[in-house]
Amino acid sequence: MAALAELHQLEEVILSKIQQRIHSRTTEETSIAKALKYYDLQNAGYLNFEQFKRSLAPYTAGVSDQDLKNIFGRYADQGMLHIRQFAMEFSNGARRLEPTEDVGDFQPAQAEDSEETLARIKDFLFDRGPRGITSLSAAFRDADPQNLRVMHFETFMMVMADFFQESGCELLDSQLDGLFQLFQQPHAPDQMAYDEFFLALKEEPSQARRASIRQAFRRLDKGSEGLVDMQVIIRSFNKNRHPEVSGGTRQADEVLAEFAETLKDHIDYRRGQRSYPTNLVAWEEFEDYYKSVSGCYLTDEEFCNTLEKVWDLNKLPDSSVESREALARPAAGAPAKSRAGLHHWQTNTLPISPTHHKVEQCTQHEDVLLRARTQIARKGLRAAIDIVQNFYAADDDVDDELDVYEFRQACQKSGLAFRHAEEVSIFEACGSASGGKIAVPRFLQLLHGELNPQRMSVVDRAFAAVGGTPGDPTSTVTPATLKDHF
Numbered sequence: 001m002a003a004l005a006e007l008h009q010l011e012e013v014i015l016s017k018i019q020q021r022i023h024s025r026t027t028e029e030t031s032i033a034k035a036l037k038y039y040d041l042q043n044a045g046y047l048n049f050e051q052f053k054r055s056l057a058p059y060t061a062g063v064s065d066q067d068l069k070n071i072f073g074r075y076a077d078q079g080m081l082h083i084r085q086f087a088m089e090f091s092n093g094a095r096r097l098e099p100t101e102d103v104g105d106f107q108p109a110q111a112e113d114s115e116e117t118l119a120r121i122k123d124f125l126f127d128r129g130p131r132g133i134t135s136l137s138a139a140f141r142d143a144d145p146q147n148l149r150v151m152h153f154e155t156f157m158m159v160m161a162d163f164f165q166e167s168g169c170e171l172l173d174s175q176l177d178g179l180f181q182l183f184q185q186p187h188a189p190d191q192m193a194y195d196e197f198f199l200a201l202k203e204e205p206s207q208a209r210r211a212s213i214r215q216a217f218r219r220l221d222k223g224s225e226g227l228v229d230m231q232v233i234i235r236s237f238n239k240n241r242h243p244e245v246s247g248g249t250r251q252a253d254e255v256l257a258e259f260a261e262t263l264k265d266h267i268d269y270r271r272g273q274r275s276y277p278t279n280l281v282a283w284e285e286f287e288d289y290y291k292s293v294s295g296c297y298l299t300d301e302e303f304c305n306t307l308e309k310v311w312d313l314n315k316l317p318d319s320s321v322e323s324r325e326a327l328a329r330p331a332a333g334a335p336a337k338s339r340a341g342l343h344h345w346q347t348n349t350l351p352i353s354p355t356h357h358k359v360e361q362c363t364q365h366e367d368v369l370l371r372a373r374t375q376i377a378r379k380g381l382r383a384a385i386d387i388v389q390n391f392y393a394a395d396d397d398v399d400d401e402l403d404v405y406e407f408r409q410a411c412q413k414s415g416l417a418f419r420h421a422e423e424v425s426i427f428e429a430c431g432s433a434s435g436g437k438i439a440v441p442r443f444l445q446l447l448h449g450e451l452n453p454q455r456m457s458v459v460d461r462a463f464a465a466v467g468g469t470p471g472d473p474t475s476t477v478t479p480a481t482l483k484d485h486f
Contacts (some may be wrong), residue, residue, distance in 0.1 A: 007067070007070055007071065007074070008096045010063065010067055010071070011071060011090065011093075011096060012096070014056065014059050014060060014063070014071075015028065015090065015091065015093075017058075017059040018031060018032060018059050021058070021059075027091070027298075027299065027301070027302075028091035029087045029088055029091040029092070029298060029299075030087075030298055030299065030302055032086070032087040032090060032091055033083055033084060033087035033298065034244070034247070034249055035055050035056070035058075036051075036052070036055045036081075036083045036086065036087065037083060037127070038055060038249060039051040039052075039054055039055045040083060040127075042167075042168060044124075044127075044167060044168025044169070045082065045083050045084065045123060045124050045127035045128070045168060045169070046080040046081060046082055046083065046168055047080070047081045047083060048079060048080060048081075049068075049069065049072050049076075049079070049081075052068075052072050052076075052081050053065070053068055053072075056068070074095060075089065075090070075095065082123075083127060084123060084127060084298070087298075088298075113178070114175070114178035114179055114181070114182050117171070117175045117178060117179060118179065118182070118200060118201070120169065121164075121169065121171075121201065122201055122203075122295060124164075124167070124168070124169035125201065125295075126203075126295040126296045129258070129293075129296050130258060130259070130262040130292075130293040130296055131258060131261070131262055132296075133198075133201060133202075133292050133293065133295075134261075134262040134265040134266050134269070134292070134293075135163075135265070136163055137198060137265065137266065137269040137292075138265045138268070138269060139159050139162070139163050140159060140194050140198075140269070141268060141269045141272065141273065142273075143155050143158075143159050144194075144272070144273070145273050146273075147272030147273050149193060149194065149195055149272070150185065150188070150191045150192065150193055150194070151191065151192055151194050152190055152191055153180055153190055153191075153192075156176070156180055156192060156194075157173070157176055157177075157180075160176050160179075161176070179197075180192055182197075182200075183196045183197045183200075198292075201292075202291050202292050202294070202295070203291070203294045203295035204291070205290070205291055205294045205303075206300050208300045208303075208304055209290075209294060209300055209303050209304065211304075212303065212304045212307040212308065212313070213286070213287055213290045213307065214287075215307075215311075215313050216286075216307050216311040216313060217283055217286050217287070219236075219311055219312070219313065220232065220233055220236055220286075220311075221283070226282060226283045227280045227281065227282055227283075228280070228281050228286070229279055229280060229281070230263075230264070230267075230279040230280070230281055231279065233263070233281060233286075234256070234259070234260050234263075236311065237256060237259055237260075237310055237311070238309065238310050238311070238312055239252040239253065239255050239256040239259075239310070240252050240399075241309035241310060241312070241396055242255045242306065242309060242310050243302075243305060243306055243309060243396075246309075246396055246398045247398075248398075259310075262289075262293070263281075263289055266285075266288070266289045266292055267281060267285050267289070270285055270288065290307075309396055314409070315405050315406075364425065365422075365425040365426050365428070365429040365430075365446070368418060368422040368425060368426065369426070369446050369447050369449070370449075372416055372418075372447060373447060373448070373449055375415075375416070376447075379415070383414075383415070386414065387414045387416075387444075387447070388444060390410045390413045390414045391410045391414070391440050391443070391444060392440060393410075394406045394407070394409055394410040394413075395440055400439060400440050400441055401437040401438065401439060401440065402437060402438050402440060403436060403437050403438075404423075404427075404436070407423075407427075407438055408423075426438065426443065429442075429446060430442040430443040430446060463475075463477075465485065466481055466482060466485045467481060
């Protein structure tokens with residue numbers, strides 16, 4: 001029992017290290033699954049011990065191989081670790097809450113019924129990402145050149161055996177026979193309707209997922225015609241904002257190629273080989289594509305967040321963000337008029353204010369940020385910390401840059417408001433090399449301002465007291481040390 005308690009404690013330590021590194025908008029389960037999938041080169045959904053060890057290396061410094069083998073052994077079955085199940089159970093602590101060890105949750109393949117076989121196929125396909133289910137549907141489409149939407153038993157056995165051969169999801173002939181019987185036609189026992197087979201493989205999306213899919217298509221379908229050109233869809237796909245790209249696990253071009261290929265494959269499967277060729281994608285086809293790949297996303301949050309980023313759904317016109325544009329109009333900005341005679345135009349009839357100002361009056365970013373700094377100081381320390389978090393959270397592609405709309409959304413969340421002229425002066429002072437964007441570190445540096453000598457001296461003394469070396473940019477202290485000395 002003592003050894004088991006130590007193993008529980010070791011798992012909690014590893015989980016805490018993972019929690020420290022994950023992004024605020026993702027979950028421990030998703031982060032663990034992504035780390036493990038990176039080493040699943042065959043897209044089998046399983047890892048051996050060496051792959052498991054390499055995937056957790058960033059979080060297991062100082063942990064012995066024997067301890068890692070003990071962790072691997074309690075979750076693995078016959079030397080292979082199921083990625084999705086491990087990510088779920090390790091993050092929620094299911095095994096650590098069990099009174100006794102339970103090694104080997106998997107039923108032998110021979111004991112599976114048809115429903116269990118179907119569930120295992122779904123897990124395998126979704127673990128491979130969108131290409132999993134679209135590749136299988138393409139194989140069925142190629143085996144049905146007449147587009148009859150039915151398949152004979154021999155053809156079904158051949159397609160399934162070829163697809164799953166040496167894939168890590170081996171299927172016995174008896175299991176394939178059971179699957180065929182689930183979907184065989186009552187009036188033609190030697191045939192199955194494979195559309196029903198793929199319908200059973202799909203995950204029915206939740207209301208939140210449906211809303212995101214609908215919002216994405218509405219953004220693409222500007223004319224509300226229910227049809228969008230394929231090239232418009234691919235061009236509108238923002239590959240750089242994809243969470244896996246911003247997280248550094250995949251390349252942007254790879255993500256775009258995967259989306260374009262899987263979307264085309266799915267539409268080709270729906271239409272069949274004898275369909276009329278067209279580049280227009282209907283709403284039903286777009287929705288059905290995301291229904292098919294919905295199971296690749298573990299949570300609604302992950303699915304909706306991905307669609308929000310790649311289709312720029314959080315950059316739609318927002319009246320709450322754009323309403324302050326009216327404040328930028330210099331109502332009293334035109335040069336004063338004058339005329340001789342009894343009736344004349346009066347000068348300076350409106351007072352100068354933050355709303356009404358002269359257009360020739362130059363806006364200094366130092367004055368603008370000083371006003372914002374004063375406003376933040378009145379709100380307290382929590383507001384200052386939240387501002388840093390809000391601006392970095394808006395940088396979802398993690399390039400330390402924000403465009404105008406992202407900057408305005410971060411300002412709205414932080415309770416900051418800048419007029420158009422003030423915004424322009426800030427972008428000029430903090431603009432990045434790419435143009436049209438603001439460098440987040442530079443903006444926050446100017447927003448915070450410089451410490452006066454007295455305050456800087458106190459900071460240096462505090463840093464030295466916790467073991468740091470003031471003036472040395474390479475000197476660091478751990479968060480644990482700061483917590484102990486606070």
